[in-house]
Amino acid sequence: MSVSLRYLGGASEVGKVGALLEGSQGRLLMDYGIQPDDPPSFPLPAPDVDALLLTHAHLDHCGLVPDIASRGTPIISTPVTGELAARMAKDTLYVSEIENYPRPFHPTAIGDLKQNLRPSIPGSVEYRGGFEFKMHNAGHIPGAVMFEFPQHDFLFTGDIHTVDTQLTRAAKPKQCKTLAIESTYGGREHPDRKEVESELIDSIEDTVNSGGQVVLPSFGLGRSQELLMLTQGLGFEVWLDGMGRDMAKIFQKYPGAIRDVGSMNKAFKETNFVKYSRQRTRAMKGDVIVTTSGMLNGGPVLNYISKIRKDSSSAVFLTGFQVPGTNGHLLQEEGRLRLERDPESSSFGVDCKVESFDLSGHAGHSQIVNFIDKCNPEKVILYHGDNREAFSEDLKDYDLVLPQENEYINID
Numbered sequence: 165m166s167v168s169l170r171y172l173g174g175a176s177e178v179g180k181v182g183a184l185l186e187g188s189q190g191r192l193l194m195d196y197g198i199q200p201d202d203p204p205s206f207p208l209p210a211p212d213v214d215a216l217l218l219t220h221a222h223l224d225h226c227g228l229v230p231d232i233a234s235r236g237t238p239i240i241s242t243p244v245t246g247e248l249a250a251r252m253a254k255d256t257l258y259v260s261e262i263e264n265y266p267r268p269f270h271p272t273a274i275g276d277l278k279q280n281l282r283p284s285i286p287g288s289v290e291y292r293g294g295f296e297f298k299m300h301n302a303g304h305i306p307g308a309v310m311f312e313f314p315q316h317d318f319l320f321t322g323d324i325h326t327v328d329t330q331l332t333r334a335a336k337p338k339q340c341k342t343l344a345i346e347s348t349y350g351g352r353e354h355p356d357r358k359e360v361e362s363e364l365i366d367s368i369e370d371t372v373n374s375g376g377q378v379v380l381p382s383f384g385l386g387r388s389q390e391l392l393m394l395t396q397g398l399g400f401e402v403w404l405d406g407m408g409r410d411m412a413k414i415f416q417k418y419p420g421a422i423r424d425v426g427s428m429n430k431a432f433k434e435t436n437f438v439k440y441s442r443q444r445t446r447a448m449k450g451d452v453i454v455t456t457s458g459m460l461n462g463g464p465v466l467n468y469i470s471k472i473r474k475d476s477s478s479a480v481f482l483t484g485f486q487v488p489g490t491n492g493h494l495l496q497e498e499g500r501l502r503l504e505r506d507p508e509s510s511s512f513g514v515d516c517k518v519e520s521f522d523l524s525g526h527a528g529h530s531q532i533v534n535f536i537d538k539c540n541p542e543k544v545i546l547y548h549g550d551n552r553e554a555f556s557e558d559l560k561d562y563d564l565v566l567p568q569e570n571e572y573i574n575i576d
């Protein structure tokens with residue numbers, strides 16, 4: 165029985181993943197995301213499928229899932245991923261309205277997503293479109309999974325991380341013959357995570373103890389909550405503003421998806437949440453403010469940085485990768501930033517400290533190589549990367565495939 169994989173997006177680039185798995189009895193869509201650029205971009209159109217298998221709730225993997233759900237297609241994900249994806253979808257519609265982009269799906273599609281969700285959990289065996297499959301933890305954000313297809317000895321990873329973080333447990337390699345794996349960090353390594361965490365905590369303590377405030381721009385899903393856990397117990401007044409609050413509430417409903425739920429709940433209890441915009445005046449006086457957006461392209465973070473930017477005792481600590489072209493990249497590289505969402509608006513210099521800490525949710529180069537070696541496959545399909553060639557030497561013993569979008573790859 166011949167099975168093929170074909171990427172509709174996210175093969176040769178980081179973002180907007182969509183992959184079709186086609187067999188003799190049916191076909192599955194693996195993720196279907198949006199690239200939230202300015203303007204947003206989308207994978208190639210997807211045909212009707214027997215089910216959509218969703219690895220996790222980041223926009224570049226789940227952004228267009230409501231559109232597929234509105235055809236009545238079953239959506240298979242972990243319970244927490246399904247709820248997070250529905251919340252992300254609400255935000256997508258909100259952003260397209262304020263940015264004046266066409267809506268990528270009709271608002272009723274969010275209800276369709278909830279209705280057609282067929283949750284599964286790691287280890288449980290499922291059947292759709294003639295395929296048997298099961299999920300395994302992917303260690304990337306809460307609810308993130310990889311999909312294993314035992315009949316075809318095939319593993320599809322989604323985004324993975326191979327070390328424990330505050331919120332997640334490391335992904336474990338699975339023996340397989342064919343492995344399709346993300347390669348976001350091709351050619352780049354992460355410093356030791358525990359060391360980065362303690363350097364960040366030290367820098368936060370130094371800043372606040374010398375009378376400054378710390379703004380931590382962060383992505384609402386995963387990173388915000390992780391930063392609350394890291395700053396918990398320091399005795400500071402910590403505020404969370406932005407979508408991270410809703411995400412935190414969803415995490416609390418699914419304790420099984422969290423590595424250390426006790427310390428997460430403790431961190432949330434100690435956090436002051438901005439529920440209404442008038443509370444921002446109080447949050448402005450806090451010691452530590454965790455807020456969206458992570459790359460400073462809009463969101464409440466710009467209000468907070470406007471307030472501290474002239475204060476040399478305060479600091480902005482960046483903990484996520486800043487994509488070139490974003491406001492966060494401008495701040496990181498040139499110490500300047502735009503204080504308005506409009507990319508045409510003028511930029512201003514800052515006097516506050518700006519430092520970067522690598523708390524990535526993706527495996528680094530050697531971690532990916534090590535993961536592949538332990539899966540011990542014959543064929544390795546590298547996707548979701550813009551520097552996949554960086555792996556050629558380290559993966560020369562495998563049948564290495566670097567697919568382009570729309571190219572058919574044989575699975576067995």
Ligand SMILES: [Zn+2]
Nearest residue numbers: 220222304323
């Ligand atoms: Zn992701």
